[in-house]
Amino acid sequence: MKRVVITGMGIYSCIGKNIEEVRNALYEGKSGIGIDPARKEYGYRSPLTGIVERPVLKGLLDRRLRVGMAEEGEYAYLATLEAFRMAGIDPDYLEKNETGIFYGNDSSAKAVIESNHIMEAKRDTALLGSGAVFQSMNSTVTMNLSTIFKLRGVNMTISAACASGSHSIGLGYMFIKQGLQDLVLCGGAQETNLYSMASFDALNAFSVRTGEPAKASRPFDATRDGLIPSGGAASLLLEDYEHALKRGAPILAEVAGYGFSSNGKQISQPSDEGCFIAMERALKDAGVAPSDIDYVNAHATSTPQGDMFEAIALDALFGKSRPLISSTKSMTGHECWMAGASEVLYSVLMMQNAFVAPNINFEQPDEYSCKLNIATQTIEKEINLLLSNSFGFGGTNSALVIRKMN
Amino acid sequence: MKREEIDEIVKKFLIEDLEVEEETIAPDASLKDDLNIDSLDFVDIVVIVERNFGFKIQAEEMTDVQTLSQFCDYIESKVEGN
Numbered sequence: 107m108k109r110v111v112i113t114g115m116g117i118y119s120c121i122g123k124n125i126e127e128v129r130n131a132l133y134e135g136k137s138g139i140g141i142d143p144a145r146k147e148y149g150y151r152s153p154l155t156g157i158v159e160r161p162v163l164k165g166l167l168d169r170r171l172r173v174g175m176a177e178e179g180e181y182a183y184l185a186t187l188e189a190f191r192m193a194g195i196d197p198d199y200l201e202k203n204e205t206g207i208f209y210g211n212d213s214s215a216k217a218v219i220e221s222n223h224i225m226e227a228k229r230d231t232a233l234l235g236s237g238a239v240f241q242s243m244n245s246t247v248t249m250n251l252s253t254i255f256k257l258r259g260v261n262m263t264i265s266a267a268c269a270s271g272s273h274s275i276g277l278g279y280m281f282i283k284q285g286l287q288d289l290v291l292c293g294g295a296q297e298t299n300l301y302s303m304a305s306f307d308a309l310n311a312f313s314v315r316t317g318e319p320a321k322a323s324r325p326f327d328a329t330r331d332g333l334i335p336s337g338g339a340a341s342l343l344l345e346d347y348e349h350a351l352k353r354g355a356p357i358l359a360e361v362a363g364y365g366f367s368s369n370g371k372q373i374s375q376p377s378d379e380g381c382f383i384a385m386e387r388a389l390k391d392a393g394v395a396p397s398d399i400d401y402v403n404a405h406a407t408s409t410p411q412g413d414m415f416e417a418i419a420l421d422a423l424f425g426k427s428r429p430l431i432s433s434t435k436s437m438t439g440h441e442c443w444m445a446g447a448s449e450v451l452y453s454v455l456m457m458q459n460a461f462v463a464p465n466i467n468f469e470q471p472d473e474y475s476c477k478l479n480i481a482t483q484t485i486e487k488e489i490n491l492l493l494s495n496s497f498g499f500g501g502t503n504s505a506l507v508i509r510k511m512n
Numbered sequence: 513m514k515r516e517e518i519d520e521i522v523k524k525f526l527i528e529d530l531e532v533e534e535e536t537i538a539p540d541a542s543l544k545d546d547l548n549i550d551s552l553d554f555v556d557i558v559v560i561v562e563r564n565f566g567f568k569i570q571a572e573e574m575t576d577v578q579t580l581s582q583f584c585d586y587i588e589s590k591v592e593g594n
Contacts, residue, residue: 169531170552233562236555 110282111511113355114193114343115451116185120156120336121438124188129455132463133484137320137437139334144300145307152312154322156336156439158298171254174240176214178295178443179250181339186251186291189341193355195289197256206259206287208277209247209341210270210294212443215301217241247295247339259287265443267498268407270294271340272446276364276504278344288349294447296337303335309374311409323440324467325406325433326413326475333407336439340448359454362491362509363392369501376412376497381405381419384503385493392507397427398491399507401462403453405495406433407440416495417474428479430487432465446496450506457489457510513591518565518584525560539581547580565591 115125120138122128131138140157161180163172175183190196195205221238225231240249245263252261260281264274271294278290296302306312313332315322324330350357365388369380389396402420406413413433420431434452435441441448456463462485468475469482489510496504526532532547543549549557558569567590577583 170550173552173556230568232555232568233559235559236552 107283108285109347110279110344110361111347111350112342112358112361112454113345113350114189114195115358115454116188116192116341117338117448117451118161118181118184119338119340119438119441119448120158123159125455128452129459131437132434132452132455133459133461135437135464135466135484137323137466138336139319139322139439141316141319148300148304150304150307151310152307152314152316152332154313154316154319154334155298156334156441158336158338167254173237174246175250176217176241176246176297177299178211178214178297178337178339179247181337182209182247182251182293182295182341183254185293185339185341186255189291189343190255193343194353195343200256203289204259204287205257206278206281206290207248207252207257207261208264208274208290208292209251210264210266210274210443210447211244211247212265212267212270213302214242214244214246214297216297216299219301251291257291260290266502266504267500268440268442269446269496269498269502269504270443271448272450272494272496272504272506273366275342275344275361275447275450275506276366279361279364282344282346288346290344291341292344292447293339293341294444295339296442296444298337306335313408321467323408323436325404325408325436325465326417326471326478326480327468328470328472330408330410330413333409333435334439336441337444338441338448339444340451342447342451357511359457360509360511361506362394363388363390363507365389365391365505367503369503371501374499376415377501378415378418378422380501380503381416381495381497382422384505385419385423385495388493388505388507392509394491394507396424399424399427399429399493400487400489401453401456401492402429402431403449403492403494404431404433405497407435412497414474417478421474421477425477430462430481430485431478432463432481434463436466436468446494446504449496450494450508453492453494453508457492457508460486460488462487462489515584515588518587518591521564522584522587525564529560530556537580539579541580542578543580543583561587
């Protein structure tokens with residue numbers, strides 16, 4: 107079996123538009139949450155959202171390559187440019203070598219809804235334009251990135267709700283570990299437009315703490331009242347370790363283990379059991395014990411139920427060793443389809459810079475979170491092994507173990 | 513609508529919407545070979561023409577249209593027809 111390492115990372119998010127900005131924001135415990143007044147006018151219960159600036163790609167990319175790209179694809183393009191640059195991969199390399207892509211995405215609402223508006227008004231598909239179909243499909247990110255970067259390896263989108271990004275890394279890891287690919291672009295993208303989260307808002311799952319947007323996302327806190335939707339994109343280049351050594355690539359960390367499970371229960375109900383199985387499987391795959399883990403990046407989204415079930419599972423598995431835990435969603439909000447990838451990236455940044463980012467707004471533990479060792483402030487700490495959790499609707503669970511490379 | 517006005521609107525959307533290089537735009541320029549308009553661009557031109565001139569291009573009426581001036585002739589004939 108091959109060893110799998112991360113050799114490039116790129117990010118476009120509400121806490122920063124590149125690695126440097128994001129590393130600083132994580133260290134400073136900076137929130138990227140704000141108010142979008144248009145959401146209230148449109149009919150949302152909550153106007154809270156991660157504030158992500160729309161990229162301008164005109165001048166960077168040819169029109170034909172932009173026309174089929176939805177907003178989440180634009181985020182992913184910029185994140186991927188940064189990741190390839192970091193990994194020392196240029197167009198010439200991509201032309202001569204096979205590179206794959208597994209990218210998490212689970213909606214592209216704006217293109218679908220805008221097309222529907224045209225159809226209702228004009229009753230004529232000829233007036234939808236050439237980009238609508240490529241923007242509307244769930245695979246919009248992989249179809250666009252693979253075209254722009256001329257990728258010729260495995261190519262597919264992973265749609266697994268809020269665990270999409272994490273499973274994309276898990277599958278990239280499996281493909282490289284098995285020797286099927288040398289290099290796979292993994293990641294997750296999440297649209298942030300007005301249309302994207304209306305049906306999620308319908309479930310009363312979002313925080314309505316509008317008076318203090320930066321305090322609205324409070325994972326594990328007893329007064330949490332829901333998640334804040336957010337988005338952007340995170341790209342991670344996974345590479346066969348030997349291949350990376352031969353290329354002289356920067357080796358940022360090792361993907362050491364992947365665990366997964368499905369709850370097999372109600373569609374929106376989280377489960378401590380499913381979460382526990384995914385984490386235990388990831389540790390076993392990495393060949394490490396719970397006590398070896400220095401830091402856990404929790405999935406915790408700031409919903410009453412989800413955080414409770416994860417806290418129960420974390421206590422069951424890590425109750426004795428009590429590693430530091432934080433949910434970076436306290437700063438970013440819930441980056442949904444992107445979250446599993448961005449949170450591995452955030453965690454690798456902490457590993458590289460020897461700190462644990464804070465779980466901001468954790469002020470009052472509840473009866474479950476009081477058992478966990480939650481970082482309320484930035485803590486300087488060497489991290490050799492970490493675990494990142496991601497869970498999604500339908501009971502999909504994913505856990506990844508990341509190891510520091512010396 | 514005057515012919516000059518049609519020419520101006522077409523030139524404007526070729527540059528702004530389709531990002532055609534301005535120096536390639538000439539009456540006898542081939543839509544395909546000089547302006548690099550491909551079949552997917554043509555799908556967008558149908559939308560743009562409907563928005564700017566209020567009619568829908570019929571593909572079968574475009575079979576003999578090769579150059580920019582022929583394209584503007586076609587638009588002129590449709591706008592006059594209205």
